[in-house]
Amino acid sequence: MSMLLKSIEKKINIDKEVIGVLPKTGIKQLRSIKKKVENLIEKYDKINNSVVKEMNKRYDSIITIKENSEIESVKKQIIELDNLGISSNVPSSFEKMGLDKIVYNLNGYYKKDLKTINKEIIKCIKKFKEVGVPITKKDFNISEYVTEYMNVLFEEASKGDLESERIKSTFDKVYWKCSDIIPHIIVNIRQFFGIHEEEIDMYYKNRTEKVLASLNLTYEEVYNKKQELVKKMNSLISLDGKNILDSFLNNTYNVSDYKTDNYEKIYEKIISKPVSELLPKEKKDMDSNVENLHYNLIEYYNYLEFKFLIDEILKLREEKRAEIKKEEEEKKNKSKDKKNKNKNKSEYETVKEEIKQLNEEIEKLNLSGKSENTKFSLFKKKQQKDIDSNNDEKILERNKKIMQVKELYAKFDNCRLKESVIQNIGDTTTLLEVLRIASYYYGFLARCIIKKFPTIVENEIHDMIARIKKFVRLNYFSVINHIIIAEKKDISIVIKDKYKLFGMTLTKDNFSEANLEELMKDIQIIKVYNDIIKSNILIDDVRYIINAKEILKR
Amino acid sequence: MEGKNNIKLSDVENDELIEIQKVVNDFLNYLKSEYENIEKMEEERS
Numbered sequence: 001m002s003m004l005l006k007s008i009e010k011k012i013n014i015d016k017e018v019i020g021v022l023p024k025t026g027i028k029q030l031r032s033i034k035k036k037v038e039n040l041i042e043k044y045d046k047i048n049n050s051v052v053k054e055m056n057k058r059y060d061s062i063i064t065i066k067e068n069s070e071i072e073s074v075k076k077q078i079i080e081l082d083n084l085g086i087s088s089n090v091p092s093s094f095e096k097m098g099l100d101k102i103v104y105n106l107n108g109y110y111k112k113d114l115k116t117i118n119k120e121i122i123k124c125i126k127k128f129k130e131v132g133v134p135i136t137k138k139d140f141n142i143s144e145y146v147t148e149y150m151n152v153l154f155e156e157a158s159k160g161d162l163e164s165e166r167i168k169s170t171f172d173k174v175y176w177k178c179s180d181i182i183p184h185i186i187v188n189i190r191q192f193f194g195i196h197e198e199e200i201d202m203y204y205k206n207r208t209e210k211v212l213a214s215l216n217l218t219y220e221e222v223y224n225k226k227q228e229l230v231k232k233m234n235s236l237i238s239l240d241g242k243n244i245l246d247s248f249l250n251n252t253y254n255v256s257d258y259k260t261d262n263y264e265k266i267y268e269k270i271i272s273k274p275v276s277e278l279l280p281k282e283k284k285d286m287d288s289n290v291e292n293l294h295y296n297l298i299e300y301y302n303y304l305e306f307k308f309l310i311d312e313i314l315k316l317r318e319e320k321r322a323e324i325k326k327e328e329e330e331k332k333n334k335s336k337d338k339k340n341k342n343k344n345k346s347e348y349e350t351v352k353e354e355i356k357q358l359n360e361e362i363e364k365l366n367l368s369g370k371s372e373n374t375k376f377s378l379f380k381k382k383q384q385k386d387i388d389s390n391n392d393e394k395i396l397e398r399n400k401k402i403m404q405v406k407e408l409y410a411k412f413d414n415c416r417l418k419e420s421v422i423q424n425i426g427d428t429t430t431l432l433e434v435l436r437i438a439s440y441y442y443g444f445l446a447r448c449i450i451k452k453f454p455t456i457v458e459n460e461i462h463d464m465i466a467r468i469k470k471f472v473r474l475n476y477f478s479v480i481n482h483i484i485i486a487e488k489k490d491i492s493i494v495i496k497d498k499y500k501l502f503g504m505t506l507t508k509d510n511f512s513e514a515n516l517e518e519l520m521k522d523i524q525i526i527k528v529y530n531d532i533i534k535s536n537i538l539i540d541d542v543r544y545i546i547n548a549k550e551i552l553k554r
Numbered sequence: 555m556e557g558k559n560n561i562k563l564s565d566v567e568n569d570e571l572i573e574i575q576k577v578v579n580d581f582l583n584y585l586k587s588e589y590e591n592i593e594k595m596e597e598e599r600s
Binding site: 002003004005008009012015016019024026027030031033034037038040041044045047048050051052054055058540541543544547548551 | 561563564565566567568569570571572573574575576577578579581582584585586588589592593595596599600
């Protein structure tokens, strides 16, 4: 304590004593003391103002610390690489376009309002335009209901009014004629995609090739470059005073954890001896191990959160392998029976053919009973009030087929996913790659999330999917990108054993569900404490900001 | 503001500066409460 605090305390004690001993019996005495207290208030107000002024001055000088400009530059490079528009060969164009998400959202139409549904439809229209295959109102022709509604939606959307009365009244009118209007739209979109799938595949293929050629990089090289940049960004952020201070201000870190004695206590717990016993070189190496362990634990923690998706994908793989085995056996048995061609086809091929056939039947029904070769003669005749019961039956039959094909599309998505799993996942595929494959399929992710968390709400599903996609896309990995599925390893043991070799006292128990967060916090405290020492901010300054913030009401 | 040995506010450590502010502020609150008490006593006696 400096002389200044002592001197102020001494003055205060004297002034307090003076007030205390002064007689307060008569009115004159009271007035005299009042004057004395008034003077003291004035005096100490001045002192307080000087102190607060100095506090504000220090606060401003610390709080205005600027972020290392390199961080923004690295972030920009990562975003640029992430938005290159190059795509993996694993998902189909359907997923690349985001149609899986749109179809998922439209399928849950009964949980949403009309405005949201319309937004999804418009998003879909924009996606087709983006890939060079614009879908127009003429293409929405699977049923007269779809045509009627989409004509209005296109017109109103061009005016920028997705909530117009005309849209609402048209929807209302159409809905009472056909409550399956949204499933009809979904099937219409899927049909259109099916017709143009090859062109869309070419669009993505050409775009990826063009971008990679301009960069003179392969897809893997772009991915690795992004990984390295993420690693660099993590390191820059860790050592950046502004980011460190923000982490304390937003309560990610607690200033009371970052006292030297606490740091030493935790360090001792981790290495089973006082940190002071480490030689400088040993301490440096151990700090580096702690830093690596910190990132490994975060990766492991996230892996545990999303492990259920890896399990589901591997379950699908097993199912598909069993199917293939069964199909092969059937093929062997029926190879003599050449008439039974269909039985030799995979489920994927069979469903694809069934969809094609049903779509043709829908088309035929739409064109039937007409004089001119245009669609919806059924509808036209109705409009002309020339209703004939035969046409009504055909409409009913067509509607039934639309709903059947919708179910088949759902089955087809599952078959596509299984095909992708069997084609892209082998015994030497890493856990990260499995998770990445899972992340491409929106509908699959949503189904798995609902299975795991039955009470989850729609927004939370979307948020979780966004986090999964971000996790696999924008992270630096050093554990799950090395562990292959055939090994069936317990990752916690892999991590524990590695750091035990480097002198850390870790047990399996540290990685249990009950203790993992505590271990992560301990390792984080050591790592962040070391980072602060290497950074451009002092822990004393951080502590000052946290304490002064409350006093200064800033 | 300077102390007996000419220590300036700008020379004190962060923790101490906050401590000074707390001590001064507490005393100011004490003085203000004393002032109110005296005023009450004054009213009662006048």
